[in-house]
Amino acid sequence: MSVTIKDVAKAAGVSVATVSRVLNGNSNVSESATELVNKTIKELRYSPNSLGRNLRKRETKTIMVIQPASVHSLYSEIVAGMQVGAHALGYDVISMTSYSAIEIENRQMNMLFNRTVDGAVLLGTQLTATEINKLGENYNIALCCESIEGANVLTVTVDDEQAAYDAVVALIKKGNKKIALISTNSKAFSSVYREKGYRRALADHNIEVSKDYIYKNTYDLENGAIAAEEFMSLEDKPTAIFAVSDLLAASAIKQATKMGIEVGKDLAILGFDNIAMCEMFIPSISTVSQPCKEMGIFVVEKIINNISNVEKDNKYYKMPHEVILRESTGD
Numbered sequence: 001m002s003v004t005i006k007d008v009a010k011a012a013g014v015s016v017a018t019v020s021r022v023l024n025g026n027s028n029v030s031e032s033a034t035e036l037v038n039k040t041i042k043e044l045r046y047s048p049n050s051l052g053r054n055l056r057k058r059e060t061k062t063i064m065v066i067q068p069a070s071v072h073s074l075y076s077e078i079v080a081g082m083q084v085g086a087h088a089l090g091y092d093v094i095s096m097t098s099y100s101a102i103e104i105e106n107r108q109m110n111m112l113f114n115r116t117v118d119g120a121v122l123l124g125t126q127l128t129a130t131e132i133n134k135l136g137e138n139y140n141i142a143l144c145c146e147s148i149e150g151a152n153v154l155t156v157t158v159d160d161e162q163a164a165y166d167a168v169v170a171l172i173k174k175g176n177k178k179i180a181l182i183s184t185n186s187k188a189f190s191s192v193y194r195e196k197g198y199r200r201a202l203a204d205h206n207i208e209v210s211k212d213y214i215y216k217n218t219y220d221l222e223n224g225a226i227a228a229e230e231f232m233s234l235e236d237k238p239t240a241i242f243a244v245s246d247l248l249a250a251s252a253i254k255q256a257t258k259m260g261i262e263v264g265k266d267l268a269i270l271g272f273d274n275i276a277m278c279e280m281f282i283p284s285i286s287t288v289s290q291p292c293k294e295m296g297i298f299v300v301e302k303i304i305n306n307i308s309n310v311e312k313d314n315k316y317y318k319m320p321h322e323v324i325l326r327e328s329t330g331d
Helices: 005-012 016-023 031-044 050-056 073-088 102-113 129-136 160-173 189-204 222-231 246-258 292-307
Strands: 062-067 092-097 119-122 140-144 154-158 179-184 214-217 240-243 268-270 287-289 316-319 322-324
Touching: 005 016, 005 031, 016 031, 062 073, 062 102, 062 292, 073 092, 073 292, 102 119, 119 292, 129 140, 140 292, 154 160, 154 292, 160 179, 160 189, 160 240, 160 268, 160 287, 160 322, 179 189, 179 222, 179 246, 214 222, 222 240, 222 246, 240 246, 246 268, 292 316
Parallel strands: 062 092, 062 119, 119 140, 140 154, 154 316, 179 214, 179 240, 240 268
Antiparallel strands: 287 322
16 A cells, blocks of 8 residues: 555654645744654655645646547647647647547536636637636636637637638639638637638728638538539639648649649639648648747746736737648749
8 A cells, every 4th residue: 555644644643634735835934843754755655646735736747738629720720729838838738539429528518517627728619608607707718719709718810700801812823713712610710710811802902702712511521522523513603712721722622623723723722721631732831930939939828827826818829821832833
């Protein structure tokens, strides 16, 4: 059986509270008692349960990040940034995947409720703004990459609407007026805002939005291919496609190529996120870049600061984006 704090107290002839004070470096213990307790700890080879002690102090020096998927390199880059930022401040980051399932996310959030972690960063959530705000009253919560309208918690994203607007304007400047959109029916506000940016860019350049040029389903890879096939089967084909994610853009490029269409010459395709595959894909994918690592560092620094302060920073921070043009738009 392992030695407990009670065993140390009994062998030293002191109270459990005294042993606890010595372990926590409390100065309210006499020098002789401190020496006796430390000597007994060494003799009994007692190893304090640091996790249990930290839980009693309501501090674990650990931040949990929940991502909706594990295969999207956008999330892994944000998590890598969080790890860099957390390490510099003496914290660790543990990563969980919810697969966009509310029951899994709720189970994972128990780590926060049980004080196994000090805070949680959500890279996409099934929780409502009301639920998020209620949690934010008692726990340290932050949203990163995906915002939630009405959520009054620390939020770090790019300006999805403006980023999409800039992307579509880049296509227009290349002479495209027939621009299609591949989006989703997801409740994720990034998709909603990116569609708004697409529509605003067309409106500002006096280009009518055609319902035939809008395809909305899920983020699943095959939907990019389905959209491309539908668009390029139209009598009045689009000359450019804006996709709300790089995976959808990559799928559209692959399908268009199968149909004998030269992407970058006959058809311009532009995605969103700048995931690692964009530069390696053939043709390389034009996209909107998010500063993933910087977002990760920034959000973890902010939430750790919230942990140690009574006044919480619940601001909405928008990080800079960049439109990167590559071969898929003829660059």
